[in-house]
Each structure stands twice: as C-alpha cells, then as structure tokens.
Amino acid sequence: MKKLMIWLLLLSFAAIGACSNQTTVVLLPDPDGKVGKVEVSNKQGSQTMGQAYQAVGVEMEGRAPLPPEPISLGEVKRIFGGALEATPEAPVRFMLYFKLGSPELVPESKKVLHEVIWTIKDRASMDISVVGHCDTYGAEDANIRLSTRRAQAVADSIVAAGIAKEYLEITSYGERYPIVPTGDQVKEPKNRRVEVTIR
Numbered sequence: 001m002k003k004l005m006i007w008l009l010l011l012s013f014a015a016i017g018a019c020s021n022q023t024t025v026v027l028l029p030d031p032d033g034k035v036g037k038v039e040v041s042n043k044q045g046s047q048t049m050g051q052a053y054q055a056v057g058v059e060m061e062g063r064a065p066l067p068p069e070p071i072s073l074g075e076v077k078r079i080f081g082g083a084l085e086a087t088p089e090a091p092v093r094f095m096l097y098f099k100l101g102s103p104e105l106v107p108e109s110k111k112v113l114h115e116v117i118w119t120i121k122d123r124a125s126m127d128i129s130v131v132g133h134c135d136t137y138g139a140e141d142a143n144i145r146l147s148t149r150r151a152q153a154v155a156d157s158i159v160a161a162g163i164a165k166e167y168l169e170i171t172s173y174g175e176r177y178p179i180v181p182t183g184d185q186v187k188e189p190k191n192r193r194v195e196v197t198i199r
Contacts, residue, residue: 132172135191146172
C-alpha cells in the first residue's frame with residue numbers, strides 16, 4: 001500500500017504541474033502486479049479506486065472528485081513519463097544460506113553471492129543492507145555472535161569484489177525473526193541465513 005501511495009503522489013504532483021486547475025490521480029500496480037485500494041477525497045466528496053490503471057480527476061475547489069475512469073498504459077506514459085522515469089527502482093532481495101553452526105555458505109548460496117555482487121555493480125548501488133540470522137540450535141548468545149559472523153562474512157565478500165564498505169549496513173539478529181518458526185534447539189536450514197537488500 002505504501003508503494004502505491006508513493007506512485008499516486010508522484011503522478012498527482014506531475015498533473016498539478018501540467019494543468020493548474022486539475023489534479024489527476026492514477027492507480028498503478030506494484031511491480032509484482034498487486035493492486036490496492038485508494039480513496040481520493042476533498043471536502044465535497046470522495047471516490048475509491050481499486051483497479052489498476054484507473055484515474056480520478058479533481059477539477060477545482062468546490063467540486064467533488066470525478067468518478068474513476070480507465071486510462072491506458074500509453075496515456076499514463078504520455079502524461080506522466082517524466083515522473084515515472086524519476087521513480088527509483090524497487091529494492092532487490094537475496095537470501096544466502098549457511099552450514100550448521102558455521103559462517104560458511106552452502107554451495108548453492110555461493111552461486112547466489114556472485115549474483116548479489118553482479119546486481120550491486122549493475123545498479124551502482126550505494127545502499128546495501130546485510131542482515132545475519134540463525135536457527136534456534138545452540139545457545140542464544142552464541143547464535144547472536146554467529147549471525148554477526150555470517151553477516152560480516154557476506155559483507156567481506158562484497159567488499160572484496162570492489163564495493164565500498166561504507167555502502168553496506170551490517171546487522172544481525174541471532175535467533176530472532178525466523179522465516180520458519182520453531183521451538184528451541186531446532187536445526188532449521190532456512191533460518192540459517194543472511195538477507196541482502198540492494199536499493
């Protein structure tokens with residue numbers, strides 16, 4: 001929903017610049033195709049949009065927003081092309097998995113690490129989050145240290161590939177925030193991970 005609101009604000013701002021007495025709000029899908037609902041309102045009334053590529057116009061003060069109308073992708077690009085081009089790319093996320101009790105990646109994740117580095121370079125990213133996690137097997141304080149070692153190992157590999165270390169934010173959570181909820185002392189491979197987010 002937050003992404004949709006950002007899109008709407010950008011499009012509305014672009015429309016204000018194009019025509020001083022009308023604002024047009026267009027509902028676009030998220031990058032994954034999902035569409036939320038948005039209400040456009042003023043003191044005189046409101047309209048709700050719930051389908052991708054619907055537009056609501058607000059002509060002037062003293063009149064309620066107009067009913068939603070369909071708008072083509074071509075028309076969206078024609079009217080709001082500048083705003084759309086200025087929108088930053090969505091973050092990319094990767095999961096890297098580790099051997100039990102170790103800061104060493106499993107073989108499949110070594111391949112994913114190469115993709116992480118390629119993506120950082122391709123996007124020229126200067127905002128990279130590296131977050132370490134553990135499963136519940138072992139002592140909690142030891143798992144906090146282990147999740148830190150895992151995050152640092154991934155960060156070191158990224159820096160060794162030529163990425164400036166000041167672009168990385170390194171965090172670790174130990175056993176907290178498992179992907180697969182388990183009881184204590186459970187060996188869960190999906191929870192032994194580092195999450196890398198590239199913005």
